[in-house]
Amino acid sequence: MATHVRHPIWLRQVRPAGARTFASLYTMESFARATVSSVIPIQAYxxxxxxxxxxxxxxxxSLLGLSVTLFMPMLIGRFARRWVYTAGACLLAVGSLFFVTDTLAGQALGMLCRVMGASALSITLNLYIMDHIRKTEFIRSESLRLAWSTFAWTGGPTLGILLYTKYGIYAAHGAVAVFALILLALFWYYRLSDNQMIAAGKSRALNPITNIxxxxxxxxxxxxxxIAFGRNCYWxxxxxxxxxFMVIAGEGEVAGGLLISAGNALLFTAIFWGRAGKRFGTRGTIAVAFAAMAVTLFAAGWVSTTAPLITGALLLCGALFAxxxxxxxxxxxxRSVHPYERSQMAAVxxxxxxxxxxxxxxxxxIVLxxxxxxxxxxxxxxxxxxxAAVSWRYVPKSM
Structure with a gap:
């Protein structure tokens, strides 16, 4: 028939999206972000x-990036998730162009592109996950996603520092652009935008004030x-x-990169933390983790620059619980958001x-x-x- 369309065979071979799909996307995104995670603050300094x-x-x-995040549901409603995700990956690459100018204006614009790109990627990926992963599988999916990203967050910061110190600013930020383009190609290969559940799930994006x-x-x-705010404040x-801290304490730039890589290497423990959550309950595990982070941070503040390596070890202990x-x-x-308002609530x-x-x-x-x-x-x-106190008091035992 004239109206019959025969798709290329390779398109049929793409498996339905599952936990590994999102783990691979997040891992490649992590490579694009982690490679210069320890370079950017040093470059700014x-x-x-x-x-x-x-x-x-x-x-x-961060103030400028916040406004972009709140308007993200409107962008998703107008341009569709696949294009917002695509724009997010492109912004990571564009940010590299600003960073290599090695100026204050370029630094600020590069950081802004990085924040906006991360916002677009995070929101759209979470929406895809909630559409494709069952609620009972969220813990397993998130644990797998974090465990896979260990490779990126472990090797990325050290790779970025080595490229920055040995080959210069173009090598470090050029690697980010390469990883961002690979992420984009992988995303379009998975063809997540073709899922009918996603297309049917669109709803009118309310204004940011109503969403808040x-x-x-x-x-x-x-x-x-x-809970998410407290966790990310640590990171x-x-x-x-x-x-x-490592630079100011006299340990050098490479030590700073190694500290970040060592902390990220602990991401493989996410699978074990996921099992602990199922065994001992989400509430208890989260509350104990926050309390342990508080103890290690108080100790790190007390030791401070008098013993930089001990302080670094304490920060690594905190990272394990984070x-x-x-x-x-x-x-x-x-598990709490209603399906009909996922886009709006995910943005907030x-x-x-x-x-x-x-x-x-x-x-x-102010404190400094x-x-x-x-x-x-x-x-x-x-x-x-x-x-820790709020989590223990308000997270339901049944969650």
Whole structure:
């Protein structure tokens, strides 16, 4: 028949999207982001020559990125998820072009592109996961996704630092562009946009204020946001102030990259944390993890620059428990959000990342005006202790 279309054979061989599909996409995205995760704060410090100024720069960029996140449902409704995801991958590559200018303006624009790209990729990927993965499989899927990304977050920061110190700025940020293009090709190979469940699931995107009000009105969504916010505050501090701490303490740039890689190498434990969550319950595991993070941070603040390697080891201990919340925390949101408003609520939920990149540097810039660098870890420890108490009190036992 004239209307019959015979698709290429390779298209039929693409398996239905599952946990491994999203694990592979997240791993490649992680390579694109992790490669310069320890380069960016060092590069910013070299330009500004002040850790307080670096904190202010991160605050400004996070404020601008927050507005983009809140309007993401409108972009998804107008251009479809596949194009928003595509734009996110492209923004990571475009950001590299700004970074290589090695100027303050280029640094700020590169960081902004990176934030906007991460926002688009995170929201759309979470929507795809909720469409394709059953609620009872969320913990397994998230654990697998984090475990696979171990390769990226372990080797990426050290690779980026080595490229930056040995071959220069173009090599480090050029690698990001390559990984972003590979991610884009992999995404289109999986053809996630062709899934009929996704097409049928679209709904009118309400304005950001309405979405925020709707989100705040649901206690479990507020709880999910706080858990994610607390967890990511740790990672923001670890990625930004970990390398800075090693440089300021006299251990050097390579030591900062190795610290980040060592912390990320622990991501393979996500699978074991997922099993612990099923065995001992999500509530207990999350609360204990937050409490342990608080203890290690208080100790790191107390030791500080008097013994940099011990401080680094304490930060690594905290990272181990942060991964427990990585593996389990997002399930609170995924099991609580209503299917008919996933796009709107996912965008508001995603603001935890923007606020966790905005709030700590803003507070630290004030604290650092009066105290040493160790005060950063003590301040974060207070937040972790609060998150532990809230998680133990409000996360349902049945979750």
């Amino acid at each position: 070299e330009i500004l020559q002040s850790e307080q100024a670096v904190s202010i720069l991160y605050t400004i960029v 009000s709707r989100f705040i009105a649901q206690p479990r969504l507020r709880l999910a946001w706080l 923001t501090t670890f990625f930004v102030y970990g390398p800075l 991964i427990a919340i990585d593996a389990l925390g997002s399930t609170v949101f995924m 939920y995603r603001t935890y990342l923007d606020f966790s990149e905005l709030t700590p540097p803003m507070i630290y810039s 005006a009066f105290f040493g660098l160790g005060s950063v870890f003590v301040t974060l420890g207070l937040l972790m202790a609060g998150c």
